[in-house]
Amino acid sequence: GDSVTQMEGPVTLSEEAFLTINCTYTATGYPSLFWYVQYPGEGLQLLLKATKADDKGSNKGFEATYRKETTSFHLEKGSVQVSDSAVYFCALSRTGTASKLTFGTGTRLQVTL
Amino acid sequence: DAGITQSPRHKVTETGTPVTLRCHQTENHRYMYWYRQDPGHGLRLIHYSYGVKDTDKGEVSDGYSVSRSKTEDFLLTLESATSSQTSVYFCAISDTSGDNEQFFGPGTRLTVL
Numbered sequence: 001g002d003s004v005t006q007m008e009g010p011v012t013l014s015e016e017a018f019l020t021i022n023c024t025y026t027a028t029g030y031p032s033l034f035w036y037v038q039y040p041g042e043g044l045q046l047l048l049k050a051t052k053a054d055d056k057g058s059n060k061g062f063e064a065t066y067r068k069e070t071t072s073f074h075l076e077k078g079s080v081q082v083s084d085s086a087v088y089f090c091a092l093s094r095t096g097t098a099s100k101l102t103f104g105t106g107t108r109l110q111v112t113l
Numbered sequence: 114d115a116g117i118t119q120s121p122r123h124k125v126t127e128t129g130t131p132v133t134l135r136c137h138q139t140e141n142h143r144y145m146y147w148y149r150q151d152p153g154h155g156l157r158l159i160h161y162s163y164g165v166k167d168t169d170k171g172e173v174s175d176g177y178s179v180s181r182s183k184t185e186d187f188l189l190t191l192e193s194a195t196s197s198q199t200s201v202y203f204c205a206i207s208d209t210s211g212d213n214e215q216f217f218g219p220g221t222r223l224t225v226l
Binding site: 105 | 144156157161203205209216
């Protein structure tokens with residue numbers, strides 16, 4: 001079945017540091033890939049997505065590139081801020097599956113001054 | 114923000130009692146989903162709906178039932194709550210199948226004593 005593997009957290013960075021959160025997936029066919037973010041006490045919100053190989057999703061300074069050859073969708077940001085502290089989830093959805101999402105376990109990011 | 118509300122937001126109940134959680138949307142989206150969020154597991158799909166009275170099971174459906182009698186409401190019922198069902202429950206909606214974004218509600222924290 002489908003699965004998503006994320007790097008274990010928590011990740012602790014100083015403000016303005018470079019961020020990478022690794023995500024790899026297993027799925028048949030050509031899934032769409034997503035990064036969701038969850039701020040404390042809130043629901044999840046979409047951060048970015050990519051729907052085909054080599055697509056790059058980007059939003060709020062975050063980027064991720066759909067790499068089919070390595071089945072990866074790593075999240076990056078060049079300079080993190082304290083306000084980026086949250087839990088980040090990688091997820092996939094396959095066409096024809098009613099948009100059902102398969103999530104990774106989440107990676108907590110803590111950014112300090 | 115997508116118009117999704119969940120009620121109640123917090124609930125404490127005892128083992129063996131029935132519990133119903135409600136998800137209400139004002140977006141007229143076709144698809145609705147119930148997930149549970151647990152440490153180390155990310156979000157896992159319980160049940161989903163692809164239309165009024167059309168529902169199907171997700172990966173962790175045992176012990177849960179759902180109903181959707183109108184587009185805007187999706188109910189999740191625990192017929193006889195157990196301590197293993199202590200979790201945070203999220204409702205989500207999506208407009209179409211495929212790579213479309215899911216919008217999440219604020220969550221319901223359920224504690225079963």
